[in-house]
Amino acid sequence: MLMKTLVVIPVRDFADAKSRLEPLCGPSRRAALARWLCERTLTFFRDCMPEQDVLVVTACDTIAQLASSYGAAVLRESHPSGMSAAAHLAAEWSCAQGYDSQLLIPADIAQLDEAELRALINHPRPVPSVLISPAHDRGTNALLTTPPDILPFQFGLHSSDQHWNAAHRRGITCSLIHLPKLRFDIDTPADLSHLLSQSSEPDYLELDAPWQHQPTPSSPTYRPMPSQGVPAC
Numbered sequence: 001m002l003m004k005t006l007v008v009i010p011v012r013d014f015a016d017a018k019s020r021l022e023p024l025c026g027p028s029r030r031a032a033l034a035r036w037l038c039e040r041t042l043t044f045f046r047d048c049m050p051e052q053d054v055l056v057v058t059a060c061d062t063i064a065q066l067a068s069s070y071g072a073a074v075l076r077e078s079h080p081s082g083m084s085a086a087a088h089l090a091a092e093w094s095c096a097q098g099y100d101s102q103l104l105i106p107a108d109i110a111q112l113d114e115a116e117l118r119a120l121i122n123h124p125r126p127v128p129s130v131l132i133s134p135a136h137d138r139g140t141n142a143l144l145t146t147p148p149d150i151l152p153f154q155f156g157l158h159s160s161d162q163h164w165n166a167a168h169r170r171g172i173t174c175s176l177i178h179l180p181k182l183r184f185d186i187d188t189p190a191d192l193s194h195l196l197s198q199s200s201e202p203d204y205l206e207l208d209a210p211w212q213h214q215p216t217p218s219s220p221t222y223r224p225m226p227s228q229g230v231p232a233c
C-alpha cells in the first residue's frame with residue numbers, strides 16, 4: 001500500500017544552532033554553517049524529490065520565509081522548545097492533514113542521498129510501525145512514524161535507543177535501517193572534519209585557516225562559498 005508521507009524538517013534559529021562547534025568557530029560562522037546546511041537540505045528536496053511534501057517546523061521568521069521560498073510548507077512554533085516538541089507539533093499537523101506517515105529529518109545531515117531517502121520513504125511497513133535510521137553516535141538521523149503521532153519523540157543523547165525502547169514498550173513494530181550516508185550529521189568538530197574529508201563537493205567547501213575566532217591552526221574550518229548565498233564571516 002502506498003503511504004502518504006510528509007517529510008518534516010525541524011529548524012531552530014541559526015543564531016542558536018551548532019553550539020557544540022563553539023570550540024572551533026565563532027557565532028557568525030556557526031550561524032552561517034547552520035544556514036548553509038538548512039538551505040542544502042531544502043535544495044535537496046526541491047530538486048531531487050520535487051513530488052515529496054515537505055514541512056519545516058520553526059519559531060523563526062527568517063527560516064519560515066526561507067522554507068517558503070524553497071516550496072516547503074511551514075509550521076510555526078510559538079517558541080523553540082526542542083526537537084522533540086517540534087516533532088510532536090508536526091505529528092499533530094501531519095495527522096490532521098491526512099498523512100499516513102511522517103519522516104523526520106534534521107537539517108544537519110552531512111550528505112543527503114536520493115537513493116537512501118527513497119529507500120526510507122518507500123520502506124514497506126505495517127500500521128502502526130516505527131523505522132529508525134540511527135546516527136553514528138546512536139542518535140536518530142531519520143525517524144519514520146506510521147501514523148505520524150504513534151510515538152513520544154525522545155530526541156537527545158542515544159535517541160535511537162530511546163525510540164527503539166519506546167516502540168517496544170508499546171508493542172509497536174520497530175525496525176532499524178542503517179544507511180551509510182544518512183548516519184552522519186554535523187554536531188561536533190570531528191563531524192565537521194569528517195564532512196571535509198569525505199566531501200565530493202569542492203565547490204561548496206574550502207579549508208580556511210587561521211580561525212577568525214580562537215585560532216587553532218591544526219584544525220580545519222569550514223566556509224560555505226558566497227555563491228551559495230551564505231554570508232561570509
Ligand SMILES: Nc1nc2c(ncn2[C@@H]2O[C@H](COP(=O)(O)OP(=O)(O)OP(=O)(O)O)[C@@H](O)[C@H]2O)c(=O)[nH]1
Pocket residue numbers: 009010011012013016017018019020021057058059077080081082083086105106107108187
Ligand atoms: N523547530 C525546532 N528545531 C530544532 C529545535 N532544536 C533543534 N532543532 C533542529 O533539530 C535538528 C538537530 O539539531 P541539534 O543537532 O540537536 O542542534 P543544533 O542546534 O544543530 O546543534 P547544537 O547546538 O550543537 O545542539 C536541526 O535541524 C535543528 O535546527 C527546536 O527547538 N525547534
Ligand SMILES: O=C(O)[C@H](O)COP(=O)(O)O
Pocket residue numbers: 083106135137138139140141154155156157158159160185187
Ligand atoms: O539524534 C538526535 O536525537 C537528535 O539529532 C539530537 O541529537 P544530536 O544532537 O546528536 O543531533
